Amino acid sequence: MRQDEPASLGPALPFRPLTTRALGWSALAALAVTAWWGLWVSPPDVVQGQLVRILYVHPAVATMCYVGFGLCALGSLAWLWPRTRSPRWDRLAVAGAEVGSVFCLATLVTGSIWGRATWGVWWTWDPRLTLTAILFAMSLGYLALRRGIDKPQARSLASSVVAVLMALTVVVDHYATSWWNSLHQGTTLLQPNPTVHGWQLATMLASFVAFGLVFAWMMVHRYRVEVMEERYEDELLQAALAARRSEVALLEPGGPGTGWAGREDWAGDGPGRRLAPAPGSPPGQAGVGAGALPPAGGRPEVGVR
Amino acid sequence: MWRDALVVAGKDLRIERRSWVGLNQVLPYALTVLLLFGFAFDQDRSLLAQAAPGLYWLAVVFAGLPAVQRSFAVEAADGAADGLRMSGLEPAGIFLGKAAAVALQLLVAQAVLAGGVAVLFHSRLAGPGLLVASALVSTAGVAGAGVAYGALLVGLRARETLLPLLLAPVLAPVVLAATQAWRSALGLSAGPGGGWRWFGLLACFTVVYLAGGVLSFGALMEET
Structure with a gap:
């Protein structure tokens, strides 16, 4: 270099x-x-x-x-x-x-x-x-x-x-x-007798x-x-x-930060926006995976509003 | 390879027979272009008769562009291109099949256009053999070049505008040589000998593009 x-x-x-x-x-x-x-x-x-x-x-x-x-x-x-x-x-x-x-x-x-x-x-x-x-x-x-x-x-x-x-x-x-x-005009320079x-x-x-x-x-x-x-x-x-790696690191249990629940930009109450850890789940596990589904008939919880 | 070409050509022609999109749109478009040429030349009969071969081949090139676009538009929907890629058919066979289907559609359009030129531009036939031979070879060249370039542009955002930009300069020798061959065939230039010389050039162009398409189509299908 x-x-x-x-x-x-x-x-x-x-x-x-x-x-x-x-x-x-x-x-x-x-x-x-x-x-x-x-x-x-x-x-x-x-x-x-x-x-x-x-x-x-x-x-x-x-x-x-x-x-x-x-x-x-x-x-x-x-x-x-x-x-x-x-x-x-x-x-x-x-x-x-x-x-x-x-x-x-x-x-x-x-x-x-x-x-x-x-x-x-x-x-x-x-x-x-x-x-x-x-x-x-x-x-x-x-x-x-x-x-x-x-x-x-x-x-x-x-x-x-x-x-x-x-x-x-x-x-x-x-x-x-x-x-x-x-x-x-034909070739000028590349002929046997150039005209210039x-x-x-x-x-x-x-x-x-x-x-x-x-x-x-x-x-x-x-x-x-x-x-x-x-x-x-x-x-x-x-x-x-x-950027992808840092996002994945946030998702990992016990990883840096508090998981998706700690991210304001992912907070919301629509389908697929279930971010807070489910009751009984280990600390740090949030968002996707076990315990991510909303309670039946209930409004999904969100981590941060 | 030839069997695969027949399969692909049959598939494309079946789609056209069922939808009639190509001929229902391309043919009226090409005829409209002929009429517009008449307006552009202010209905000057002698001038139109002189310019008839060139105008005819321009109309064929204009008709060829939507025909090629249509040939690849049917592959763009519903992942049909992926299906074709994974079908196990030889890429060279796919190329030749698609080129044959486009060429056949163009030949139908050309037959109608030739009638239009005879009626609208008052052209008279002097050398039918040269006329038919140069039409067949030129059409194969236009279809070969069109399908080769069409394959390049599958999946691109701006393929509709890129195809004319890429294809029109490439087809310039076809327009020139086919026009000169037809001038001989229609008795507008001295003797048919010069016409056959142009026919030879058309054959060179067609061989170059068909060979180029056969050799590169597989790699292009994989990458684009």
Whole structure:
């Protein structure tokens, strides 16, 4: 247990605060460098003019979106596989889905802005756009499903199955939307002779580093939040168990307190509220069990009014 | 597994035959959706004829959601799901049986809807083989995906709203591929060759969801 952690029964918090802080500051610095190069140093494009600057955000953000959903599918598959089943994989899956959804929304927004300036429309039925929109809708469904199930095991199983089916649907969707229509620009960086050079290429690579660090920082924190939620649930469970144990201790003959008869909140005269010890019962025995029935035809006695 | 599937499908269809809830509600609903499409397109006959395949498959998806919900609503009452779990039937058989029952109901609804599309949207048939084959495969896919997701949501508080949220994006490739296949079958796009290509994609989708359901249904029944 590390110094920054309170005593708890749940899983330990991963990553040291220093690590997450270093990651966060690195991400911020890389973002600042990308913004500086992208807005001031990098020249306008010959064809696209100033519009090229959105490419210092959009491709990197889109890549992180797919990495997030890929990690979600990987974590879900590993959780479903009996030999590798561990809560860690489930945490990785939910973190990937949630952070991936944020990047997916950013992809759709930046892509839409770029499309308005390039194609003249905010939205077009391009395969990649359509697929990304469907992915976003699926990820929202995945997250809603997780929130709808209380039992951890059932939640992990259902969401893992959905994530794997989602990944398979994406493959089918990819072919469907590609056959249907294709307008989107092809690969820019990963081709034998990249069409970007100099400061443009450097800025694009810097954007991948920056958004990669932001993605990693968000993943680490989302994973930690998941661990904290598990610990909180464990603590709630332990508190509920302790409360039950103390109630049982009150009921035990000769136990602490005076039994149910000593508890004002259990006093009453309705059925099942017979709390006072019956005549002849040993001291301390009250409420339930022998002697708890009311005298025939009589009003039940209560311990405290 | 196949015998168990027949038992479960027979049970679900018997419940429907006795209650008529599915067809009495789902079918009029689907037909109303078709009429509403007519209002939305301002009765433009040429536009409606062009859009008929897509509108038809949207109506099928809309009809599929209540059909799937109904399929699991009958298991939610009186601990029927527990009874099914402890019946000794193979989970894969239960999944296939429930999917078959939903698919059969959807096929009945589709037959009526197809008549509605022909009359209301003035569609003409050009490739009956492709039309019937793609309808059968798409229906199996819709039913398979619906029952797989329906099983996930049994016992959840917000299952009525979660099912459309989860299922609608998943059915997007079906709507797209079935629409394109039907465009070929109705002579709205060049040649039936492209239609059969879409049919292949529909078959992939159906195999993925039926296999996914068969493999995961047992675990889902135990946990949810």
